[in-house]
Amino acid sequence: MLHTKVAIVGLGTVGTGVARLLLEFGDRTARHAGRSLVLEQIVVKDLQKARTIKLPAGILSDDIKRITLDPEITVVALLMGGLEPARSIMLELLASGKNIVTANKALLAAHGPELFDRARELGRSIAFEASVAGGIPIIANISQCLSANQIQSIHAILNGTSNYILTQMEAHGASYADAVREAQRLGYAEADPTMDVDGSDAAQKLAILSHLAFGARVAWHEIPRQGIDTLDLADLRYAKELGYRIKLLAVAGLNSDGLELHVSPTLVKLGSPLAEVRGAYNAISVVGDAVGRVFFSGLGAGQMPTASAVVADLIDTVVGRSTITFRTLELWSKQGARVAASDYGSVSGRYYLRFNVADRPSVLAEIAGALGKENISIASVIQHEAEEGSQGVVPLVIMTHNTTEGALGRAIDTIDQLAFMRGRSVRMRVLD
Ligand code: NAP
Ligand code: HSE
Numbered sequence: 423m424l425h426t427k428v429a430i431v432g433l434g435t436v437g438t439g440v441a442r443l444l445l446e447f448g449d450r451t452a453r454h455a456g457r458s459l460v461l462e463q464i465v466v467k468d469l470q471k472a473r474t475i476k477l478p479a480g481i482l483s484d485d486i487k488r489i490t491l492d493p494e495i496t497v498v499a500l501l502m503g504g505l506e507p508a509r510s511i512m513l514e515l516l517a518s519g520k521n522i523v524t525a526n527k528a529l530l531a532a533h534g535p536e537l538f539d540r541a542r543e544l545g546r547s548i549a550f551e552a553s554v555a556g557g558i559p560i561i562a563n564i565s566q567c568l569s570a571n572q573i574q575s576i577h578a579i580l581n582g583t584s585n586y587i588l589t590q591m592e593a594h595g596a597s598y599a600d601a602v603r604e605a606q607r608l609g610y611a612e613a614d615p616t617m618d619v620d621g622s623d624a625a626q627k628l629a630i631l632s633h634l635a636f637g638a639r640v641a642w643h644e645i646p647r648q649g650i651d652t653l654d655l656a657d658l659r660y661a662k663e664l665g666y667r668i669k670l671l672a673v674a675g676l677n678s679d680g681l682e683l684h685v686s687p688t689l690v691k692l693g694s695p696l697a698e699v700r701g702a703y704n705a706i707s708v709v710g711d712a713v714g715r716v717f718f719s720g721l722g723a724g725q726m727p728t729a730s731a732v733v734a735d736l737i738d739t740v741v742g743r744s745t746i747t748f749r750t751l752e753l754w755s756k757q758g759a760r761v762a763a764s765d766y767g768s769v770s771g772r773y774y775l776r777f778n779v780a781d782r783p784s785v786l787a788e789i790a791g792a793l794g795k796e797n798i799s800i801a802s803v804i805q806h807e808a809e810e811g812s813q814g815v816v817p818l819v820i821m822t823h824n825t826t827e828g829a830l831g832r833a834i835d836t837i838d839q840l841a842f843m844r845g846r847s848v849r850m851r852v853l854d
Contacts, residue, residue: 423452423457423458424456424457424458425457425458425459425460426455426457426458426459426460426496426497426740427460427462427492427494427495427496428444428459428460428461428462428495428496428497428498428499428736428740429461429462429463429464429465429489429492429495429497429498429499429520430461430463430464430465430498430499430501431464431465431466431486431489431498431499431500431501431502431511431515432465432466432499432500432501432502432503433464433466433473433475433482433501434501434502434503435609435724435725435728436501436525436552436725436728436729436732437464437466437499437501437502438473438474438475438725439725439726439728439729439732440499440501440729440732440733440736441461441464441475441477442475442726442729443726443729443730443733444459444461444733444736445461445475445477445478451733451736451737454737455737455740455741456741457740459736459737459740461478461481462481462492462494462495463481463483463488463489463492463495464477464481464482464483465482465483465484465485465486465488465489466482466483466484467484467502468484469482469483469484486511486514486515489515489518489520490514490515490517490518490520491518493519495520496519496520496521496740497520497521497522497523497736497739497740498515498520498521498522498523499522499523499524499525499732499735499736500512500515500522500523500524500526501524501525501526501732502526503526503528503612503613504526504528504529504613505528505529505532505533508526508529509529509532509533509536509537512524512529512537512548513537513540516537516540516541516544516546517544519544519546520546521546521547521548521549521739521744521745522541522546522547522548522549523548523549523550523552523732523735523736523739523744524548524549524550524552524553525550525552525553525728525731525732526553527550527553527554527623527626527627527630528617528623528626530548530550530553530626530630531625531626531627531629531630531642532626532642534630534633534753534754535639535754538753538754538755539754539755539756541748542748542749542752542755547739547744547745547747547748547749548748549735549738549739549744549747549748550630550735551731551732551734551735552728552729552731552732552735553627553630554580554627554630554631555578555580555627555704555706555718555720555722556582556702556704556720556721556722556723556724556727556728556731557720557721557722557724557726557727557728557730557731558704558705558706558718558719558720558721558722558731559718559731559734560631560706560718561630561634563708563716563718564631564634564635564708565634565747565751566747568708568710568713568716570710570712570713571710571711571712571713572676572710572711573635573636573676573708573709573710574675574676574709574710574711575673575674575675575676575707575708575709576628576631576632576635576672576673576674576675576706576707576708576709577671577672577673577675577696577706577707577853578624578627578628578631578671578672578673578704578705578706578707579669579670579671579672579696579699579703579704579705579706579722580623580624580627580628580631580672580704580706580722581618581621581623581624581627581670581704581722581723582605582610582701582702582703582704582721582722582723582724583602583605583610583611583612583615583618583619583623583702583723584618584619584624584649584650584670585669585670585699585700585701585702585703585704585722586601586604586605586608586610586701586702586723587601587602587605587619587650588650588653588658588668588669588670589700589701590604591655591658592658592662592667592668593700598653602615602619605618605702608702608724609723609724609725610702610723610724611723619649619650619651620647620649620651621647621648621649621650621670621685621686622642622643622647622649624647624670624672624685625642625643625645625647625672625685626642627672628642628645628672628673628674628683628685629641629642629645631672631674631706632674632681632683633753633754634751634753635674635708636674636676636681636760636761637759637760637761638674638681638683638759638760638761638762638763639754639759640681640683640763644763645683645684645685645763646683646684646685646686646766647684647685647686648685648686648687649670649685649687650668650670650687653668653687654776654848656776656817657687657774657776657848657850660774660776660804660817660819661689661774662692663804664689664774664802664804664819664821665691665692666689666690666691666692666697666774666852667689667690667692667697668687668688668689668690668850669687669688669690669696669697669699670685670686670687670688671685671686671687671688671690671696671851671853672684672685673685673688676761677764677769679764679765679768680761680762680763680764681761681762681763681764682763682764682769683763683764683766684766684769684851686850686851687850688850688851688852688853689774689850689851689852689853690853691853691854694853695707695717695719696853699719702721702722702723702724703719703720703721703722704719704720704721704722704723705717705718705719706718706719765828766827766828767826767827767828767831768826768827768828769826769827770824770825770826770827771824771825771827771851771852771853772801772821772822772823772824772825772851772852772854773821773822773825773830773849773850773851773852774819774820774821774848774849774850774851774852775819775820775821775822775834775847775848775849776817776818776819776820776847776848776849777789777817777818777820777837777843777847777848778815778816778817778818778843778844778845778847779815779816779817779818779842779843779844780814780815780841780842780844781808781812781814781815781816782814782842785818785842786803786805786818788837788840788842789818789820789837789840792833792836792837792840793820793822793833793837795833795836796825796829796830796832796833797825797829798822798823798825798829798830798833799822799823799825800820800821800822800823801821801822801823802820802821803818803819803820803821804818804819805817805818805819815844821852830849834847834849
């Protein structure tokens, strides 16, 4: 039987899963690739670190040259995180003639144009299914299976860590800190989980999806974003009382001005498919003009789901499919962007608002007045009686009718200045 030599850089959560699939399930990959994939080299940073997988003798090193100087290794899975030295290593691998498979979305979101241009110049390919939504084959679906469509919108849960934390807090009463620790232990979180919980990881993935689906070339850090790191347990409870569940939602949608883009904690109707996505699961709801709505769901983080996507890319690369797709899609090429991000202030929707206010007369009237000045109409109000020990401060929860981000921002700026306000106001988008 034919064989192809492959290598891995990084043997952490994902790299270990990939090595396991290649070493323990070689028959399966050989059957699907029509040749065996021989794991020839694995390069790590710290050779002294204990590994959770038994490896054949002599394949583990900390020397990238063992890959770059071996002409028989044609494809490399780059499975380390961060920007540097990951970027330099990818460039070195490309220059030495390797095709690349990667799960590193931060790297692609930051340096996609440079890396993809370089791969094209050198006649190499970069496959990146595992970089968005872990085990869900969303890159292949958007770039190939749905290519007869003009994609109109994407509503997605793209960060497994945040969804796991929200689920642990809401369904199991876990504290935020405990839930973060558990997400790290389970291998869902990044080495530094800050970008998981502040919305950055989801924004990076949204930037990649928006490029594929809409031809948008947006810098991920320009996507308006808010994470779950500032969420209050009270908001999870009020959302439930109102018939919603809070999800960290990444949204991209065509409107008359361009492309609406944002990542934010959002109240999603209980019982709707997105609201029922729990734990480390991700989901992507895509609307195409021909196909209508399609919904993808699966584990978006974790060792084996992510390894599943990486190994599929390795197989696609050795059989030549990735090269064809890569050449045809012209990703991040110098050709002009097909659509630009629209003004965030004009993005419309309904909102959930919570104000902590002094329990005295006319508070509601003044808040309603400030909202009314911006033409924002109130859909419902919740105010429970002050609890013992609350020192005369009560939460006031308001659901609005449709308005714009800009109008709401102006109204909130006014309300935050009012004398009865205690602490900062909270606002979240609502998806009905
Ligand atoms: P991880 O557990 O932190 O592992 C990172 C690996 O990279 C380690 O084995 C480390 O070596 C190696 N490494 C770091 N610097 C290196 C260098 N200079 N040269 C060679 N190797 C180096 O990370 P992970 O969770 O597997 O994630 C890897 C990538 O996949 C990240 O980009 C992440 O965003 C992405 N991803 C992760 C998941 C997930 O569920 N974890 C899902 C999808 C995508 P040592 O072991 O020697 O320290
Ligand atoms: N840290 C990421 C997440 C891994 O939790 O979604 C998958 O990209």
